[in-house]
Amino acid sequence: MTRLSAAVPPWLAHALRAQRGPIPWSAVLRGALAGGPLLLAAVLSGRSSIGVVAALGAMLAGINDRPGSRRTSVKRLGVPALAGAAGLLVGSYAGQHASAAPLTLLLTCLGFFAGAVSAIGPVASGAGTQLLVASAIGAGMPLPEPGWQRALFFLAGAGWLLALRLVLPTPGATSGDYRFDGERTAVAAVYDAVAQLLDAVGAVDAGTRRAGLTAALDHAEDALAGPRLRRRAGSATERRLHAQYAVALPLAEAATALAWAGDAVPARAAEGPRRLAAAVRDSTHTGPLPAPARSAPALRALDDALLHAAEAFDRGAGGNLHTRRRTAASLVRTALDSGGREYGLRVALSFGAGVAVAQALNHARWYGLHTHWYWLPATAVFLVKPDLGPLASRVLCRAAGTVLGAVLFAGLAALLPRPEGLVALVVISGALIPVATRHFAAQTAVVTVLVLALVMVGGEPQASWNRIGETALACAIVLLVGHLPTPGQRGGGVRARLARAHDAAHAYLAHVLSGSGDRTGRWVLRREAYRALAEARAAIDLAAAELPALARHTEGTEEVAAVLERLVDTTTACAVHLDDAGRLPARHRERIAELLAELTDAHEHAGLDTPEAPRLPVAV
Incomplete structure (x- = not known):
């Protein structure tokens, strides 16, 4: 590590770091063919508003269009799109029939629900995000269509991108069935x-x-x-x-x-x-x-x-897919555990505060937000998401990306013909999203250009400076909410993931030491243990990169994860040795006992509840 990198605080180092890899040309092509053509068709037919909604659906689906298999994309794109359509439907009717106070309360409750559900996993997190963003858009965006039509056109836009994902072959895929x-x-x-x-x-x-x-x-x-x-x-x-x-x-x-x-x-x-x-x-x-x-x-x-x-x-046949099985009850428990409750509360506070502030400014006709008040809570939703990076990092990236995108769009809007030039910007921005998702600031800049272009195609005035203003307000709200004390112990997301990793590791250890000959069951437990550990490690690394006021709440958890990893590795070595010899040597038994003792000490040092360790069966 160089002196310069050692001197950079973790939150800033995260903001300066971007993902690497080859350009996903197939996703770039899908992005270019998604929102832009739908918007152009709507403009030519004189229904630009439905094109705006469809392009929004395609844009949000494009953010979730990551490398992977086609079968995975059905859930990764489809579930968030359904949640977004539901949010658009709820927001549209709530915005039409509810006054400011009931609307704020309704959207705040929706924020808690979406935040808690987001703790389940990446797909649920994407669904929670689209639910809230679309509900804010539905409540505040002036569109002539009724709510149910907005939801259908939103789904059509996302469905069009999903259809492209399933049908178009990947460039260079020449061997076997390209699907x-x-x-x-x-x-x-x-x-x-x-x-x-x-x-x-x-x-x-x-x-x-x-x-x-x-x-x-x-x-x-x-x-x-x-x-x-x-x-x-x-x-x-x-x-x-x-x-x-x-x-x-x-x-x-x-x-x-x-x-x-x-x-x-x-x-x-x-x-x-x-x-x-x-x-x-x-x-x-x-x-x-x-x-x-x-x-x-x-x-x-x-x-x-x-x-x-x-x-x-x-x-070339047979083979059981030893995949994890998550019941509905386990998903509900994950959403309602300490991590889900803490994240749900912060999302609710950030989203609700965004709605309340925007409604107040809307009523006072300040800052031009009476036209686009929904931008403020929608921006807060993206800022509060921990899977986009540490809080200070994502706030910095969001601010920088918004300024860059708004200034760029202001210059282009003054030069390009309308609506042809604006539709071209939507096409180009859609193509850039799969590349821009590697860095939050770049993604923000591209999305800012795309959203501002859609707003103008929908008949509203150029709003670059308003966009900067609402981002600044959203950053302030999320920074404040992110540092507020909450009931219970902070770092609930990390602690909940560590608890699941601990349970999975001990279930795997107990199975191996029982002498069971069920290898399929052993591999399922092994996969679950390592997956849970990886999820816990990712949450710990993210928490460690927060500002010191937040990072201190998860001190010591990294050592717990390290001991659990060594325990699972040792359990794997025991499983292989038991298959070969039928008994464990003293070295393996002693190492397991040492690690269980280390795990107890690590839990105490991190301030975590000390779990009960399984006893070693006499048979091994």
Whole structure:
């Protein structure tokens, strides 16, 4: 780490950091073909207002159009779009029939509900965001259509983008059925991650590679767990991909056990997984696979897993998708736990305060907000989302992006013909959104240009400076709400995720030490333990990058997560050794006991409730 990077505070370092990767040209094409053509068709037919609503639906769906499989996109784009349509419907009728005070109360309650639901996961978070943004737009945007028509046109815009996602082939996808290119890429990445972990055994970056393997397995599981593209058992391609993912699980288990042991492995051990990755990616046969030495339990497990994988690849059928099963009751518990309640309260306060301030300014006819008062609460919704970065970072990025986008649009609006130039801006902005989502400031700038263009196409005056003003107000509201004391202990989101990771780790440990021969059940528990740990680690890293006044509430939680990770790794090594020898050596038993004691100490240091640890069965 350089002196300069060490001197930069974490919240500012996060604001300066952008995601990297190849340009998603397929998403760029979909963005260009989504909102712009719909808006143009509406303008030519003399119904520009419905084009504005449809383009808004396409824009919000475009923000959720991330790399992945087609089946995943059905849920990732479709569920938030349905929530947005519902919000637009509720907001439209509430805005027409409720006065300022009841409207503010209704939207504040909706904010608590959407915030609590957002704690469930990324798709739920996107749904909560669109619910609130669309409800604010419905309540405040002057449109001639009734609420039910607005909701239908909003859904049409989002549905059009989803249809493009399902139908258009990905550039460069030349092998196999192009509809499954995302799934193939995700499964191949698992085998590549196994190979990378094997290369790092005994090295300092083995932990990072193990985390990369977890991320690859999570992504592949999600890519394959969406709705089938054909009914019943699915196509032969689907069944083959399920089988290829299923046989990757014992490979990942063996590689993790080898990394835990830390003993050097032969270089050829990683060659087999790499050939399997190429076979998945190119839809070809594996050919002969180099067998590793069988001098240790984990190496024998790796060799057995490679043989099983080669057989499954050649057979190309079978394979149960060992995916997580989340019941409705568990989802409700997640929404109502400490993290869901805390986030729901902050969303409700930020969104409700935005509505109240905007309504007051609207009544006083101040600042020009009587036309676009809904911008203030809608902006607050994006600012309060923790998955967009630490609070200070996202406020800084939102302010900078809004100023840049507003100034850019003001210059372009003075030069471009209307409405043709404005429609062109919508097309260009839609194409840029998939690239701009890599940094919140860039995304804000692009969305600002797109929204301002839509406002003018809808017949309203140029509003760049109003946009800057409402962003400044929203930033102030969210900064204030974000630092307000709340009932109970702060850092509820981190603590709730750590509690779930703890429960998942101990369920996995108890299953392995019970001596059960149910390997399928073991792999499900192992996947859940590592996924829960990854979610907890992401929340901890995000909280650590907050301003000191907020970051102090989660001090010590990183050590809890680190001990849990070591415990799950050790449990995996125990599972592999039990498969090989039927009993655990003293080294493994002692290490588990040490880690359970460390976990108790880490909980006490972090101020967390000390959970009861499972007893080691005498049989092992």
